[in-house]
Amino acid sequence: DISSSDLKTYEVTGDIPGALVKYNQLGDDEYVERGFTLTKPGNLHIYSIIEYPRGNQTPVDYGWIVNADTREKVWQMDDWNTDWAGGGDKNRKFDDDVHLDKGNYILYFVTDDSHSFDEFNVNPPYDPYNWGITIIPGKDFDRSSFKEYKAPGFGNPLIDFTRVGDDEYHEQAFRLKDKESVHIYAIGEYSRSDREFVDFGWIQDAISGKMVWEMTRSNTEHAGGDDKNRMFDGYVDLPKGDYIVAYVTDDSHSYGDWNAAPPFNPKAWGIAVFPGDGFNRDKFE
Numbered sequence: 001d002i003s004s005s006d007l008k009t010y011e012v013t014g015d016i017p018g019a020l021v022k023y024n025q026l027g028d029d030e031y032v033e034r035g036f037t038l039t040k041p042g043n044l045h046i047y048s049i050i051e052y053p054r055g056n057q058t059p060v061d062y063g064w065i066v067n068a069d070t071r072e073k074v075w076q077m078d079d080w081n082t083d084w085a086g087g088g089d090k091n092r093k094f095d096d097d098v099h100l101d102k103g104n105y106i107l108y109f110v111t112d113d114s115h116s117f118d119e120f121n122v123n124p125p126y127d128p129y130n131w132g133i134t135i136i137p138g139k140d141f142d143r144s145s146f147k148e149y150k151a152p153g154f155g156n157p158l159i160d161f162t163r164v165g166d167d168e169y170h171e172q173a174f175r176l177k178d179k180e181s182v183h184i185y186a187i188g189e190y191s192r193s194d195r196e197f198v199d200f201g202w203i204q205d206a207i208s209g210k211m212v213w214e215m216t217r218s219n220t221e222h223a224g225g226d227d228k229n230r231m232f233d234g235y236v237d238l239p240k241g242d243y244i245v246a247y248v249t250d251d252s253h254s255y256g257d258w259n260a261a262p263p264f265n266p267k268a269w270g271i272a273v274f275p276g277d278g279f280n281r282d283k284f285e
Contacts, residue, residue, distance in 0.1 A: 014129025
């Protein structure tokens with residue numbers, strides 16, 4: 001009882017109606033950064049399909065949200081809040097509401113160099129067209145509270161040791177004439193076998209030599225790509241005084257010559273120090 005005119009075709013996109021943010025059908029080596037503002041608290045529903053290989057401590061295709069003002073990570077995907085997405089074991093899915101307070105936020109999503117919508121290297125998930133992330137209004141969400149937000153970026157660095165290669169050492173002394181907050185963005189290599197960093201940065205007191213900040217396993221997070229890529233992205237309060245910031249690398253896996261998958265922001269390999277909130281450049285030498 002069906003005629004040919006009753007049968008319609010359409011292009012499959014995976015798009016979810018009413019989406020606030022949509023990055024689906026993502027391919028290899030993607031890096032997404034999207035700012036948004038909530039003018040009042042609310043529930044956002046996040047639907048995301050990612051790659052989380054068995055044995056890895058972190059996903060390799062995945063997303064997270066940070067508070068743009070504090071750099072605090074307010075949501076991320078891990079083994080505990082995701083479910084199997086069908087197909088290969090490493091396909092995982094997040095499909096739930098997330099409550100966020102009023103504020104400015106940045107969504108990040110990254111993919112590595114394999115197993116994506118471009119070409120899956122094991123069985124794809126049940127919903128391959130939504131490889132990536134989509135955000136839609138959650139329960140009782142006021143759509144008018146969602147605004148576009150352009151992240152201002154970190155600004156000009158006070159000290160910049162990035163794009164660091166093998167067997168390099170950099171240091172720079174600086175003086176603070178008053179207590180200041182600095183924003184440190186550093187990416188390095190953590191050796192799982194030695195349980196210590198081999199490419200890393202630190203800040204020490206220039207007079208006593210005492211370490212006042214350094215990259216550690218506990219204060220860094222996965223930087224994308226191989227598990228050993230670690231990142232610090234946060235604020236450090238420093239009292240008035242003289243300091244030395246330094247960065248060192250070993251003989252392998254650095255900018256321009258990776259022996260495993262690089263981080264999602266390879267040009268930032270190294271350390272950069274930026275002004276923190278309320279920073280007075282007149283108090284910096």
